[in-house]
Amino acid sequence: MDPPRCIVVSPIIASFVPFLLLLLVSSSVVIPASAGGGGGSNGTAAPFRSAEELRRFQRIKARLARTRDASVKTIQSPDGDVIDCVPTHLQPAFEHPKLRGHKPEREPAERPRSSSGRVDADDRDEEEALPQVWRRSGESCPDGTIPVRRTTEADVLRASSVGRFGMKARGGGGFARRDSTGGGHEHAVGYVSGGQFYGAKASLNVWPAQVASPAEFSLSQIWVISGSFGNDLNTIEAGWQVSPQLYGDNNPRFFTYWTDDAYRETGCYNLHCSGFVQTSSRVAIGAAISPISSYGARQFDITVLIWKDPRQGHWWLQLGSGALIGYWPSSLFTHLGARADMVQFGGEVVNARPAGAPHTPTQMGSGRFPGEGYARAAYFRNVQIVDWDNSLVPAAGLRLLADRPGCYDIAGGSGGAWGTYFYYGGPGRNARCP
Numbered sequence: 394m395d396p397p398r399c400i401v402v403s404p405i406i407a408s409f410v411p412f413l414l415l416l417l418v419s420s421s422v423v424i425p426a427s428a429g430g431g432g433g434s435n436g437t438a439a440p441f442r443s444a445e446e447l448r449r450f451q452r453i454k455a456r457l458a459r460t461r462d463a464s465v466k467t468i469q470s471p472d473g474d475v476i477d478c479v480p481t482h483l484q485p486a487f488e489h490p491k492l493r494g495h496k497p498e499r500e501p502a503e504r505p506r507s508s509s510g511r512v513d514a515d516d517r518d519e520e521e522a523l524p525q526v527w528r529r530s531g532e533s534c535p536d537g538t539i540p541v542r543r544t545t546e547a548d549v550l551r552a553s554s555v556g557r558f559g560m561k562a563r564g565g566g567g568f569a570r571r572d573s574t575g576g577g578h579e580h581a582v583g584y585v586s587g588g589q590f591y592g593a594k595a596s597l598n599v600w601p602a603q604v605a606s607p608a609e610f611s612l613s614q615i616w617v618i619s620g621s622f623g624n625d626l627n628t629i630e631a632g633w634q635v636s637p638q639l640y641g642d643n644n645p646r647f648f649t650y651w652t653d654d655a656y657r658e659t660g661c662y663n664l665h666c667s668g669f670v671q672t673s674s675r676v677a678i679g680a681a682i683s684p685i686s687s688y689g690a691r692q693f694d695i696t697v698l699i700w701k702d703p704r705q706g707h708w709w710l711q712l713g714s715g716a717l718i719g720y721w722p723s724s725l726f727t728h729l730g731a732r733a734d735m736v737q738f739g740g741e742v743v744n745a746r747p748a749g750a751p752h753t754p755t756q757m758g759s760g761r762f763p764g765e766g767y768a769r770a771a772y773f774r775n776v777q778i779v780d781w782d783n784s785l786v787p788a789a790g791l792r793l794l795a796d797r798p799g800c801y802d803i804a805g806g807s808g809g810a811w812g813t814y815f816y817y818g819g820p821g822r823n824a825r826c827p
Contacts, residue, residue, distance in 0.1 A: 441555065450555045457544055460485060465538060470527035472644065472681050475543040478534035481672070484541070489667035491724045497672055500717055501702040501709060505592060505785045525647075526681045533675065539719075540677035541664055551607070551638050559665030561656045577746075581757060581795040581803040581817040582739030585778060585788050590733040592700025592708075592779030593617055593788075597738075598692045599645050599685045600771055602635045602756040605821070608745040609755045610636035612648070613771065616737040617699050617708070619728035626655035627729040629708055629721055631697050633682055644681040647695070649710065653726045671719035676712065688759065689768050700779045701732065736788070738773050739803065740817050752800055752826050758818025763804040770816040777812070787813045799825035 441447040464477035481497055527540070534540045552558040593615050602611040614632025630650040635643055639662065649669060652660030660668065663679040671678065686692045698711040706723040723730045740757040758771025776788045791813055793803045800822070805815030819826075 446555045449558075450549065453549055453555065453558055454546065456485070456488070457546075457549075460541055461543065464541075466532075466534060468527060468530065468532040468534070468540070470680070471529050472526045472642075474527055474677075474680060476527050476534070476540045476677055476680070477543050478538040478674075479541050480538050484539055484671060485664050485667050486670040487667065489725070492667065492670070492722060495670070495722065497670055498705055498707060498720065500672075502704060503702070503783060504711075505594070505698070505700050505779045505783050507785050508787075524683070525677060526683045527677055528675070536674055538674055539671040540674065540680075542677050542679040544665065548639075548641060551641065559661040559663070561650070561652075561662075577744045578741060579744055579757075579796045579801060580739060580741050581798075581801045581819070582737045582741075583773070583776065583788070583791045583793050583803065583805060583815050584735060584737040584739075585791055586735040588734070589781060590617070590736050590778050591703075591781060591783065592698065592733075593736040593738070594696070594698040594700075594775070594777045594779070594785060595738050595773045596694045596696040596775050597632065597773045598694040598771055599633050599682050600756075600759045601643070601645055601685055602758065603754070603760060604635050604637055604643060605753045605755045606745060607637045609743045609753060610634055610639070611740070611742045611755055611757055612636075613740045613758060613773075614648075614650075614738075615697055615699060616735075617729070617733045618735040618737065619726075619731075619733045620653075620655075622655070624655050624657065625653075625727060627653045627726045628660075629699055629729065631699060631710055633695065640679070642681075645685055646679055646681050647676075647712075649678055651721055651725065653729070659725075668725055669719055669721055673716065673718045676716065676718050678718070686759065686768075686771075688761070692768055694772075694774075696775075700783075703783050706730070736778055738776055738788075738791075739815075740771070740801065742801065742821070744821070752822040754820065754822040756818070756820055757801040760818065760820045762802050762819050763816035766816060771818045772814060772816050774811040774814040776814060789813075791815075797826065799823075 441450065460479060461477055463479045463483040465480060466478040468476040470476060486492055487495060549555060549558050595615060597613050604611050612632060612634035614630050617629040620626045628651065633645045634648045635645050637643055640646060648662055650662050651668060684693050696713055699708060701708050707720040709720045710718045712718055742755050742757050744753045746753050761770045763770050776791060777785045778788050780786050793805055793815060795802045801819035803815055803817040807813045
């Protein structure tokens with residue numbers, strides 16, 4: 394299971410939001426879809442659980458319309474996505490009460506230094522380092538704008554609750570300290586805790602994980618965490634995800650997430666709420682990643698770096714070796730306003746099957762167990778943290794945890810070009826996971 398001595402791995406990217414079709418109940422408020430207005434109406438009835446849910450739907454529609462109307466250019470992606478080029482100062486971030494009047498910050502004067510003393514950036518172009526499906530047409534967003542993947546009313550109505558659109562399910566426990574009995578979330582992760590952390594970095598390969606139902610998802614990501622695992626947990630998250638409910642398809646997409654109250658009311662995926670300030674005009678958060686890894690063939694990974702700027706205090710997101718995507722302002726957070734006290738790397742799936750039913754066959758990573766190794770199992774390599782001195786150092790003492798190792802497992806090591814690494818994942822339901 395040792396990593397190969399010589400590998401050629403191409404960095405890549407792409408992007409990812411809603412949750413289940415709304416269930417009709419006896420108390421539902423049924424409004425003709427045409428009453429909602431907007432594109433995509435086909436005259437069918439749109440179910441709402443209450444008048445309040447209808448009002449929330451109308452507010453979401455208004456927010457989506459503002460973003461769409463602000464666009465100065467529209468790009469049709471080959472995979473069906475529509476990308477709106479929105480002026481940077483009109484992006485959704487600035488609707489947040491704490492960010493009114495906030496102007497996008499300039500790039501940090503300092504980026505994290507590697508153990509060799511080299512600053513973690515190079516002169517590679519974002520387009521070369523981070524290819525996305527929507528860029529295949531040759532179109533791009535002009536400078537001074539950001540690409541925003543258009544969200545439709547159909548996307549909103551796939552959510553299990555309009556009020557939770559773009560957010561993780563309550564009680565989801567999207568972190569490893571919750572076991573797999575909490576909300577159906579199951580993990581195979583490596584983590585460090587008990588210190589002061591100012592960021593994290595790793596390269597993770599991207600796979601077309603098979604997701605068994607729209608109610609489930611499969612993701613691989615970095616978590617930067619602070620606070621208690623109750624009502625005040627702060628997290629910043631980024632990686633790739635397959636979520637039919639969120640995107641309406643099974644493509645692996647690049648995504649971001651944040652919360653400052655343990656996934657209760659604040660934060661969201663991608664740009665589905667105000668908060669994350671995007672600065673890149675070339676990367677669309679939520680867009681599909683391509684190319685992706687194939688079993689027994691060439692492997693493709695993305696390199697994700699999240700770190701806290703020592704001067705301004707914001708948490709920046711970088712992809713590849715130098716492409717800055719944007720930042721989470723420090724004012725969004727309580728505990729993460731200062732530092733993180735835990736960092737996690739790895740996979741998460743949702744098993745939506747009821748207790749006692751057969752386990753879901755939703756895959757984590759490649760759908761193969763760690764023992765199959767390179768080009769077969771999913772991996773994280775060069776797992777690092779950012780220390781108090783803004784230096785990238787290996788994640789010493791990385792602890793490995795699998796909620797249900799018969800379903801999804803993890804195994805790691807260190808040394809060579811891969812530094813600290815691990816393989817993880819699995820098929821879900823199998824002889825060891827009935």
